[in-house]
Amino acid sequence: MTPFDYARAGDTAEALRLGGAEGAAYLGGGTNLVDLMRETVASPARLIDVSMLPGAIEEIDGGGLRIGAAVRNTALAEHRLVRTRYPMLSRAILAGASAQIRNMATVGGNLLQRTRCTYFYDTDAARCNKREPGAGCDAREGFNRIHAVLGASDACVATHPSDLCVALAALDAIVHVDGPSGDRTLPFGELHRLPGDQPDRDTVLAPGELITAVELPPLSFGATSTYRKVRDRASYAFALVSVAAALELEGDRIADVRIAFGGVAHKPWRATKAEAALRGGPATHQAFLDAAAAEFAEAQPLRDNAFKPALAGRTLAAVLGALAKGETA
Secondary structure, three states: OOOOOOEEOHHHHHHHHHHOOOOOEEEOOOOOOHHHHHHHOOOOOOEEEEEOOOEEEOOOHHOOOEEEOOHHHHHHEEEEEEEOOHHHHHHHHHHHHOHHHHHHOOOHHHOOOOOOHHHHHHHOOEEEEOOOOOOOOOOOOOOOOOOOOOEEEEOOOOOOOHHHHHHHOOOOOOEEEOOOOOOOEEHHOOOEEEOOOOOOOOOOOOOOOOOEEEEEEEEEEEEEEEEEOOOOOOOOOOOOOEEEEEEEEOOEEEEEEEEEEEEOOOOOOHHHHHHHHOOOOOHHHHHHHHHHHHOOOOOOOOOOOHHHHHHHHHHHHHHHHHHHHHOOO
């Protein structure tokens, strides 16, 4: 591991002052960044520990929640208001990692974790534009079972690894950011980037900016929501496909719906085409499959992941079918 300096920030102002230095990186729970440093994928000159900054889960006007970036994933998943108002979020966190990792990982760090593409981690032999811009992408012609089918580019086909972020995308979360130019808010869907020709840039955050909180707007039908993750094994595996969904019915027709997919793109994928296809229509198995087909109409599968659009469709149909019956487990 390359030598680095370490400093613990006592408050946000100190974190921003220290984080503005060249080569600095913010450290939350360390469950991703430390791995990247061990594998020499990341080599920050200074770590600014923000894990001890104040973090709380607070109810806001209208029934939404404000979640401090330093809140641990376990605390978020177990919070009473999260479990009752946004069960998809709790289930996504529980599907994401072991208890030990959830106890360490922070909400802000989870939003900024990097892809688990094998070629991204292989610093000895693999070409990776995300790790080294201009090097090439060995995943395109390599073993690409877990890779993207939506929103990819010639430069990168990596997928975003977070389960939590898929639920946040479906819930229209708002990200609070502070930095050298002041504080600002971002709709969650604008935080992460598609790769384009700059796959090394995962987010739109500027150097030195720090996520301080995530806000969940009130959602009247949020209690009728869930998260389902399809993976090769039950533990320590990232999603081949995952679905976060909330459903509101009026009789046998769909009044409103929220859908996001994981495991299919460089960022959590909000399924706006599928949502539009479903609103006002019947809550039937075929309608659910047709909506997924509309979302994946422009998918560009690779050699090893052509199964993903169909798997996503079946998973969505199963999730929405269960929600239509009042089942959220």
